[in-house]
Amino acid sequence: MLSTIGKALYLIPRSSRDGLKEDIEKLDKKLRRIQATIEEVEHRNVHDEAVNLWLQELKCLASHAQDILDDYHYEMLQSQLEVKQAGKAILSGQVSGVEFNNAMLNHTSSSLLIEQIRKINGRFDEISRDREALQLTNEEGKKRGGASSINLSLSSHLMNKDDIFGRNDDKDKIIDLLLFGVLGDEESKDHLRVIPILGMGGIGKTTLAQMVYHDLSIKSSFDVMAWVCASPDFDIIRLTKEICEFVTGDSGNSFCGLSMIQQVLQEKLVGKKMFLVVDNVWNFQQNDWEMLFLPLRVAKLVRVLVTSRNEVATQSPFTVSPHRLDVLPEHECLKLLYHCAFGGKEIRKIQWSLDICRQIIKKCGGLPLVIKCIGRVLHCDTDKYHWREILDNELWESDELDPIFCALKVSYYHLPTKLRDCFLFCSLFPKGSQLRKTSIIYMWMAHGFLQPRGRKRAEDIGEEYLAELQMRSFIVPHTKGSFCLHDVIYDLARSLSGDEIHTIVSKKSSHVPDKIQHLYIKKGNNPCESFRPQLLRTLFDATQRPYDSFIDVQDIKLRVLGLIGPSVIALLEHSRLRHLRYLAIMEFNGKTLPESLCLLYHLQTLEITRCYCLSELPKTIANLVNLRYLYIAYVGIGELPVTLWKIKKLQMLRLKECYNLRMVPLGISDLADLHTLQVKSCKQLKELPADTGGLINLSVLDLSYSGIRTFPPSMVLLKSAKLVLVGLPDSVKKQLYLNLVDVYFTNLVQVIHSI
Structure with missing residues (x-):
């Protein structure tokens, strides 16, 4: 059956239909004016409570206007798809023309939509008068600053030497502490030594640690070096895994559990001298240090450099007196x-x-x-x-x-x-x-x-x-x-975001403000029982919930949603998510996703990760007409549906660790706007579709660790000047580029002769 507004648009008198279209166009222009006004006032950084309240009201109005436009465009998309499907049904004799016409008689929702649009227009006129009353048409009012722009990090051992000034004395002191008992061949009394660097945020602790890490005397004194960032959660498994990756040079994705990682790490460290940096330590349980250092004890000696804002880093029994970092001269x-x-x-x-x-x-x-x-x-x-x-x-x-x-x-x-x-x-x-x-x-x-x-x-x-x-x-x-x-x-960003952004990481943070717009729920946590979201636009819930236990989002206009486990199905089947643009599905253990997923006509991004049992995608996936990015990782699908190639707006298709994927069907050349194609670690996939060379706008082709070693002849049609090849053996890459160049010069010669 046709959707209500869609029916109305097709069957109401032409004059009324044109009136609705005219109202929609006016609302779209009005929304752009609202957004321009918001940007103008925020650019001027007026520091006045009345202005800030006015600005918040204007933002709410903009959000409401966008919701109405979304509803209209959703109904239009749905009606277009249904008309197309109904037309096929009439041709096949499954539905009569009379039944088809009788399905399109109710105009109530159309009238409601027109009424809402006119209310928005009227409210904007009122707010515009408030703007004049607040004297926002001139340069009056306190300002907070001008307009311009900014740069930042988790941490890495890599550094930009050009941005470092001073700290050489601090570096020398740290190195002396680290190398004590290391240079000689005699057995060191301090087999394990931990040197903390303490100081306030932004004072340069990580930079100092990077300077030490890259010093030649350190590099020449240790057999093995590693850098990990603790950040606020002292995750033993993650940290041990990252240390193991440094030591072995291999990714630890195949390791299952702490014991296996520790065993591999021990085997590589026997009799070696090791230097480890643990950056940004906040807190940990009493035995965390002992557990982290346990596999390191087989090494000949270990030196650990720790950075932290507080004394928690000094609680290890192996710690020497901390080096307290002072402000820069x-x-x-x-x-x-x-x-x-x-x-x-x-x-x-x-x-x-x-x-x-x-x-x-x-x-x-x-x-x-x-x-x-x-x-x-x-x-x-x-x-x-x-x-x-x-x-x-x-x-x-x-x-x-x-x-x-x-x-x-x-x-x-x-x-x-x-x-x-x-x-x-x-x-x-x-x-x-x-x-x-x-x-x-x-x-x-x-x-x-x-x-x-x-x-x-x-x-x-x-x-x-x-x-x-x-x-x-x-x-x-x-x-x-x-x-x-x-x-x-x-911390700065959270202080500036006020009540609009909230992250639940513990019971202490379970109370959610009424004005919340973006919410993240860390694994194992829940919002308080009084949580009744009204303005929510983003929800990431990392907690596994039963099928029938999920946050009620029936009347919420979500734009971004990330969910884990069976609650995915409950939401897709029972909620109106017509405004959704971004959907991330994680750790769902079903074999198929519901067809209701394909009713998300506004969806631009679909990420499906760690759904190991998922064997196929919905056949009606072509209904996701606005999809631009599809990411499928650690999923058990055996092949992609051919209907996927009907999504003309797709810009990026990334397939990673799809261990059962054996076939990518013909027709991929229909994706004229595809810029990035990644088929990474899909070892069962041996060949690309024969028409891959028809991807006229392809700029990145990533086949890292895949089973693909030969290419279809059509690949020579790709534009070599703009194509970046990733993850191919040099011999294969060279041959492919040579083929591309040969075709280019052959075509050039033909053009010259024709002249």
């Missing part, structure tokens, strides 16, 4: 600030810049992280008056913030307004989380933070935003394709 701060402000160029120091820099350094409290953030802001505009504006910003004097937050908040309010929501959203996930760039970009897209410009796709805009946030030190690259937030930056 003023002359080193000045070098660092100039380096960041002028991009490392040798600039003659002008007196006015020296004076302003010295005053800024005092306000930064000698903390390198804060100096870097402020330096990046100064870098965007080296005009004297801009620098003076940064120095005189009232946020430095805020009573509610400590000096670190004051400085970082200044940097935040110099971010372009378009980046602020993107940055704050990253703080939804627990502190220390490693965030995948691709997933974050598609979550931003789901919330409308990214809009395509000209020929640039929304995905390209997302990449630019990440690059700018990194340049401004708000995010820090971790591994390839991922990033994290420094703890201090994370």
